[in-house]
Amino acid sequence: MTAGASPADTGDGETGGTREARRLRRELARADLAAVPAARRELRALLRHWDRPDRSDIAELLTSELVTNALVHTDDDAVLTAVVSPRGLRVEVRDFMTRGPLMRTPTPDEDTGGRGLVLVRSLADAWGVRAHAVGKSVWFELGSAAA
Structure with a gap:
């Protein structure tokens, strides 16, 4: 399995193996913010294989x-992994820092920063943080079934 993938990311038996999971894996260089729009473009290409075009904008935003x-x-590189399977979409971003993410509650008078995890919590069907021996993955899922 690639970095950040989990057993749930593979296709399920319901389709008899005829629809396999499609994957995106992108290495992200430390502090390279130009990688953000590039990651969105690559995810958009992957999402052409997903049966939920109505949720593609949400997937791009959360990614x-x-x-x-x-x-x-963080002060290190990261890895983006996205998987489209019959069960839905799973996106993980793994970094190599042990410090966990902080969920902030932004106030109305603050700028637009600090709302990322609030958006993920609000819009994803599931999300979480998984610790690794070195670093962590922050992930979200959007299911194939209508939400």
Whole structure:
């Protein structure tokens, strides 16, 4: 399996193996914010294989937030992994810092920063943080079934 992938990312038996999972893996250089729009473009290409075009904008937004967080709030490279399977979409961004993400509650008078994980929590069907021996992955899922 690639970095950040989990057993749930593979195709399920319901399709008899005829629809396999499609994957995106992109290495993200430390502090390279130009990688954010590039990651969105690559995700958009992957999402052409997803049966939920109505949720593609949400997927792109949440991916942008996770990639931006990893590049702004860590001092190392990161890895973006996205998988489209019959079960839905799973996106993970792995960084190599042990410090966990902080969920902030922004106030109305603050600028637009600090809302990334609030958006992920609000819009994803599931999300979380998984610790690794070195670093962590922040992930979200959007299911194939209508939300």
